Amino acid sequence: xxxxxxxxxxxxxxxxxxxxxxxxxxxxxxxxxxxxxxxxxxxxxxxxxxxxxxxxxxxxxxxxxxxxxxxxxxxxxxxxxxxxxxxxxxxxxxxxxxxxxxxxxxxxxxxxxxxxxxxxxxxxxxxxxxxxxxxxxxxxxxxxxxxxxxxxxxxxxxxxxxxxxxxxxxxxxxxxxxxxxxxxxxxxxxxxxxxxxxxxxxxxxxxxxxxxxxxxxxxxxxxxxxxxxxxxxxxxxxxxxxxxxxxxxxx
Amino acid sequence: xxxxxxxxxxxxxxxxxxxxxxxxxxxxxxxxxxxxxxxxxxxxxxxxxxxxxxxxxxxxxxxxxxxxxxxxxxxxxxxxxxxxxxxxxxxxxxxxxxxxxxxxxxxxxxxxxxxxxxxxxxxxxxxxxxxxxxxxxxxxxxxxxxxxxxxxxxxxxxxxxxxxxxxxxxxxxxxxxxxxxxxxxxxxxxxxxxxxxxxxxxxxxxxxxxxxxxxxxxxxxxxxxxxxxxxxxxxxxxxxxxxxxxxxxxx
Numbered sequence: 001x002x003x004x005x006x007x008x009x010x011x012x013x014x015x016x017x018x019x020x021x022x023x024x025x026x027x028x029x030x031x032x033x034x035x036x037x038x039x040x041x042x043x044x045x046x047x048x049x050x051x052x053x054x055x056x057x058x059x060x061x062x063x064x065x066x067x068x069x070x071x072x073x074x075x076x077x078x079x080x081x082x083x084x085x086x087x088x089x090x091x092x093x094x095x096x097x098x099x100x101x102x103x104x105x106x107x108x109x110x111x112x113x114x115x116x117x118x119x120x121x122x123x124x125x126x127x128x129x130x131x132x133x134x135x136x137x138x139x140x141x142x143x144x145x146x147x148x149x150x151x152x153x154x155x156x157x158x159x160x161x162x163x164x165x166x167x168x169x170x171x172x173x174x175x176x177x178x179x180x181x182x183x184x185x186x187x188x189x190x191x192x193x194x195x196x197x198x199x200x201x202x203x204x205x206x207x208x209x210x211x212x213x214x215x216x217x218x219x220x221x222x223x224x225x226x227x228x229x230x231x232x233x234x235x236x237x238x239x240x241x242x243x244x245x246x247x248x249x250x251x
Numbered sequence: 252x253x254x255x256x257x258x259x260x261x262x263x264x265x266x267x268x269x270x271x272x273x274x275x276x277x278x279x280x281x282x283x284x285x286x287x288x289x290x291x292x293x294x295x296x297x298x299x300x301x302x303x304x305x306x307x308x309x310x311x312x313x314x315x316x317x318x319x320x321x322x323x324x325x326x327x328x329x330x331x332x333x334x335x336x337x338x339x340x341x342x343x344x345x346x347x348x349x350x351x352x353x354x355x356x357x358x359x360x361x362x363x364x365x366x367x368x369x370x371x372x373x374x375x376x377x378x379x380x381x382x383x384x385x386x387x388x389x390x391x392x393x394x395x396x397x398x399x400x401x402x403x404x405x406x407x408x409x410x411x412x413x414x415x416x417x418x419x420x421x422x423x424x425x426x427x428x429x430x431x432x433x434x435x436x437x438x439x440x441x442x443x444x445x446x447x448x449x450x451x452x453x454x455x456x457x458x459x460x461x462x463x464x465x466x467x468x469x470x471x472x473x474x475x476x477x478x479x480x481x482x483x484x485x486x487x488x489x490x491x492x493x494x495x496x497x498x499x500x501x502x
Contacts, residue, residue, distance in 0.1 A: 049409070070409045076402040080424040080501045089420065090410040121501040137410070 001025045001145055001177045002048065007057035009043045016055065017043055019203045023196055025145065025177050027062070030168075032180045032188035034236070035198030036244050041181040045070075045147050048179070061145070066094070069143030069176075071151040075134045077122040083109060083129075084118030087136045094141065108136040112166060128159035135163070139170060146171065149181045164191070165220050172217045185236050190214075190223045197236065199243045208239055289471040297475040311483070313456035317373050318445040321380020322437060328381070329388025330430065336389070337396035346389070353386045359443065362451045371452045380444030384437050388430065395429030396422055431498055434491045442484050 002025040010016040018040030025031045035041050046052040048059050049070060061068065077086045087105035092098060109118050112132040122130055131152060138146065152160045168191060171178055182188050188195045189212055197208040214226045223229065271291045277283045278290040285293065301307045332350075336343040362379045369375040403421050412420065449458025457480055464472035 066411060074402055075406055076400055077406075078403060078420060078424070080428070081420075089407070089412075093407075093411045093416055123501060141410070 001027045001029070001062040002179060003060040003062070004044070004048070005057055005060070007044070007047065007059065008055050009040055009047055009052060010055050015202045017201045017204060018198070019205055020057070021198075021206050023179075023206065025179050027144075027177055028175045029193045030171065030178045030180070030191055031194045031196070032182055032192040033196045033198060034182055034185055034188045034240070035204065036200050036240065037183065039198040039201045039204040041183075041198060042149050045149050045179070045181055048147060063144045066141070067144040069138040069141060069146045071134060071138050071146065071148045073150045073153050075151070077130055077133055077137075079122050081121075082118060083114065083120050083122065083125065083133045086122070086133055087118075087140055090137055090141045105136070105140060108140045109133070111170065112136045112139075126159075128155050128163060131155060131163055132166075135167060139174075142174075143176060145177045145179070147179050150183070153182075161220065168218060168220060185233060185240065186224070189229060189232055189236065190218065190220045195236065197239055197243075207243060208236075210236065286468070287470055289474065293471045294474045294478070297471045298478065301472075301475060301479070307460075307479070310455055310457050310460050311479070313373065313453075314376075314442070314445050314449065314458065314480075315483070317376035317448065317456070318380055318441040320373075321377040321444055322384055322441040324377065325381045325384025325441075326388050326430070326437065329385035330392045330426075332385070333389045333392030334396065334426075337393050343393075347393075350386055350389050350393075353382075354390065358382050358386065359447050362448050365448065366452045371454060375451075376445045376448035376453070376456070379448040380441050383440040383444045387433060387437055387440060391429045391433040392426050395426040399425045428499055428502075431495045434495060435488055438487045438491050439484060442480065442487075446480065 002023075004021055004023040007018065007021040007023075008016050009018045017038070021044065023031070023033070023044075033041050033044065043052060047054050048061075049068065077083075078089070081089065084102060084105050087108055088098070088101040091101035091104055096104070106115075106118060109115060109132075112135060114129060114132050114136070117125065117129065122133070125133065135151075152163055155163065164187070170176075178191075180188070180191065192212050195210045195212060196206050197210070199205050199207045210232060212232060213228050214223050274283075274288075275290045275292060278285050278288065278293075289297075332346060336346040336350075359379065361382060362375070365375040365378040369378055399422060403425075404417060407417055407421055445456065446458035446461065449456035450462050453459045457476055461473060461476045464476060
């Protein structure tokens with residue numbers, strides 16, 4: 001689905017932020033990438049979608065471009081379009097006629113718990129609802145691989161919990177492969193099949209790969225009570241602390 | 252209208268009546284010299300006389316015609332130049348400083364020059380109005396395009412949108428919003444341009460009447476004309492505000 005091999009990224013001619021990264025997402029897998037700030041997590045996603053040229057290594061996509069969906073933390077909806085038209089926008093860009101795009105968009109709003117909110121402008125929606133619209137906009141294009149960069153970081157805990165569960169249900173149901181960038185270790189464990197840990201930048205490297213054996217479909221509250229959760233979290237936390245600590249000693 | 256708002260309107264109306272009554276009394280009792288400060292009743296009489304013989308309409312028509320034509324021309328040309336400057340760097344590098352200089356100059360001082368160039372007819376009034384509005388709209392559209400939310404551009408691109416979609420879905424609505432928020436200012440500018448143009452040299456128009464009233468030391472006529480201009484500008488203001496509200500209901 002996605003194969004990143006020996007990838008090095010740098011800004012201009014400066015020191016690489018990320019070096020020699022290897023990462024794979026198998027079909028239907030939910031993969032997370034965690035790491036401290038400045039480890040080049042977001043740059044890696046930008047390189048995958050082609051917004052940034054790698055200075056070495058390569059990215060192999062197992063899907064066509066239109067099958068790639070993206071959701072970022074600071075995604076914005078068109079303020080002059082209703083929720084419904086925002087969701088329908090991608091479909092219309094793909095050449096579907098307006099009535100059909102709208103009908104499909106309506107369905108996606110319903111699936112994300114926003115039935116009846118279609119005629120509202122983004123301004124009249126809460127932060128969580130706007131995120132749901134953005135999610136509907138991306139999912140309506142039926143991506144086979146979804147890239148996300150801390151998409152729900154700005155939401156408060158309860159809203160975030162609900163939207164994350166809804167996303168997980170849809171992703172599991174439609175067998176969408178996911179690569180999620182986050183700095184929330186618990187979120188990564190609860191959602192993922194595989195978690196990669198990036199070291200401290202510059203010249204960050206992928207330090208560890210953890211396999212998370214929690215069965216699917218998952219409930220994100222119950223997943224925390226799985227016997228493998230606590231030890232994994234402790235290991236992940238320990239490894240991440242060691243990374244950050246190394247930097248401190250070096251300084 | 253709710254009780255509260257009705258009460259407020261009544262109190263405001265009463266305050267206005269008190270001021271006018273006081274003014275009237277001060278003139279009647281000889282405190283104010285009616286040569287400089289004619290009583291409200293005298294201004295009312297003059298106003299009535301102006302409309303009673305119907306002469307005023309040709310002047311209203313002349314001023315309105317010049318203001319609206321100049322407004323239209325200024326909006327179209329200003330918007331076109333602004334678009335060109337924002338999208339074509341070669342045009343922008345010339346127009347940006349040129350317009351900045353034009354913006355710093357009180358452009359109304361060009362009025363005498365336009366009378367020499369275009370004569371005392373409507374053309375010189377249109378020119379004054381045009382030059383006021385075109386520079387205003389140049390900057391409205393230029394900044395509207397330049398300061399478009401980059402996240403929206405990225406979002407539409409990642410959904411697969413090309414130049415045409417970007418123009419239609421992002422740039423055009425963004426610029427419309429900017430332009431509309433400048434429309435009320437532009438209406439004021441349009442009348443300033445037309446009236447001042449008539450002031451300088453003309454044979455018709457409210458500015459011409461105003462200059463006539465001033466040269467004959469007719470304070471009542473001057474005040475009556477000021478009132479007429481204010482009312483017309485207010486009506487246009489109201490129309491512009493309604494247009495803005497309708498088209499920008501997403502705000």
